[in-house]
Amino acid sequence: MTDRWNTPERKDLRCAVIEFTRRELAPQLSEWEDAGSVPRGMHRRMADAGYLGIGFDPAVGGAGGDLVDSSIVTESVIAAGGSSGLVATLFTHGIALPHIIAAGEPALIDRYVRPTLAGELIGSLAVTEPAGGSDVAAVTTRAIRDDGHYLLTGSKMFITSATRADFITTLVRTGGDGHDGLSLLVVDRDSPGFEVSRPLRKMGWQCSDTAELSFDRTPVPVGNLVGAEGDGFVAVMQQFVHERLNLAVHGYAVADRALTLAADYARDRSTFGRPLIDRQLIRHKLVTMHRRVAETRAFTRSVIERVADGDEAIADACLAKNSAVAACSYVVDEAVQIFGGAGYLRESEVERHYRDARILGIGGGTTEILDDLAARLLGYTTGGIK
Numbered sequence: 001m002t003d004r005w006n007t008p009e010r011k012d013l014r015c016a017v018i019e020f021t022r023r024e025l026a027p028q029l030s031e032w033e034d035a036g037s038v039p040r041g042m043h044r045r046m047a048d049a050g051y052l053g054i055g056f057d058p059a060v061g062g063a064g065g066d067l068v069d070s071s072i073v074t075e076s077v078i079a080a081g082g083s084s085g086l087v088a089t090l091f092t093h094g095i096a097l098p099h100i101i102a103a104g105e106p107a108l109i110d111r112y113v114r115p116t117l118a119g120e121l122i123g124s125l126a127v128t129e130p131a132g133g134s135d136v137a138a139v140t141t142r143a144i145r146d147d148g149h150y151l152l153t154g155s156k157m158f159i160t161s162a163t164r165a166d167f168i169t170t171l172v173r174t175g176g177d178g179h180d181g182l183s184l185l186v187v188d189r190d191s192p193g194f195e196v197s198r199p200l201r202k203m204g205w206q207c208s209d210t211a212e213l214s215f216d217r218t219p220v221p222v223g224n225l226v227g228a229e230g231d232g233f234v235a236v237m238q239q240f241v242h243e244r245l246n247l248a249v250h251g252y253a254v255a256d257r258a259l260t261l262a263a264d265y266a267r268d269r270s271t272f273g274r275p276l277i278d279r280q281l282i283r284h285k286l287v288t289m290h291r292r293v294a295e296t297r298a299f300t301r302s303v304i305e306r307v308a309d310g311d312e313a314i315a316d317a318c319l320a321k322n323s324a325v326a327a328c329s330y331v332v333d334e335a336v337q338i339f340g341g342a343g344y345l346r347e348s349e350v351e352r353h354y355r356d357a358r359i360l361g362i363g364g365g366t367t368e369i370l371d372d373l374a375a376r377l378l379g380y381t382t383g384g385i386k
Contacts, residue, residue, distance in 0.1 A: 010069065014075070025086060043122060056097070056113075066308045070094070070246075083254075085204060085206060095243055096165075100169065102238070127236060128159070129154070150172070152170070152185070163199050167189060183232040193217050194213070195215075197212040204357070244317045244320070246364075248321040248324035249324075255292065259293055265342070328357045
């Protein structure tokens with residue numbers, strides 16, 4: 001059977017992204033962490049190198065490929081010394097654009113999708129609200145139709161890339177209560193009444209700018225409606241599978257990188273006259289870490305292949321994300337333990353991965369929410385198996 005992840009073309013892609021990351025990204029990552037954001041120009045550099053549009057159809061300005069290819073890019077950036085936060089901020093368009101593309105409105109694709117994939121614009125997705133958390137159907141940001149515009153009032157929280165974004169794909173309430181009353185609108189940054197209320201300081205993903213947003217009767221042209229009124233909830237749910245699998249890739253890729261760092265350190269570090277790796281306890285730790293990475297990578301990749309082939313795989317996407325989160329949490333914790341005091345220092349790469357890993361069980365649906373969703377999809381309810 002052909003290994004879809006290691007075709008000649010994908011091996012070339014992996015090598016190219018690793019080289020680019022080592023040359024252009026990793027050396028500046030600490031500086032970007034301190035600054036709290038990545039320079040806008042890096043999006044153009046990524047686009048010019050051919051990586052920003054991977055996984056997007058050339059018909060909308062992308063570079064082609066599918067979910068396997070975009071996952072390889074994520075794996076490679078992290079393997080070469082990048083971070084989960086760096087991937088999140090450079091590829092925020094991966095959650096900002098798919099709804100627009102799926103709706104198929106040529107004017108919106110020309111205005112937002114093509115320039116973003118060319119590195120000229122930065123897009124963001126705003127779903128979460130201060131009081132809503134993972135309850136997407138409870139969105140309260142209201143959009144009232146007024147002639148040729150909608151007037152938006154409300155706020156959004158924990159929005160990735162929001163301080164740099166040129167536009168925000170925003171979930172709003174255009175109708176009544178519940179999921180049927182939700183729609184998606186594209187909001188331009190310079191819209192009157194729109195404000196980035198404050199950048200948010202975080203435990204991890206420190207190079208990824210995150211902010212709270214507010215809308216005060218912000219006018220948005222009716223032409224910026226994505227799809228039809230009332231389609232917003234379904235559109236968001238359909239794209240969640242890709243987002244959750246992407247975060248699962250973050251999980252096993254970060255774990256794999258932490259394992260590599262820990263194994264290298266154990267070989268180089270000597271205590272009481274012997275290398276750490278000569279101690280049975282350390283070797284067994286590394287084996288268990290390796291097993292956890294291998295298991296979750298194999299399962300996640302299998303789900304990614306199915307989704308790339310058209311399978312919805314909603315329940316398995318939830319399981320893949322939660323498995324990857326658990327494996328990552330375990331491995332980064334053990335990696336810091338192997339490093340000892342050196343792993344607790346801010347200049348240590350493994351310390352960054354330890355901090356970044358914590359968000360993975362929260363973003364894209366918390367571990368608890370995804371376990372409950374999987375339980376219902378798998379039929380583990382009072383109504384029996386469905």
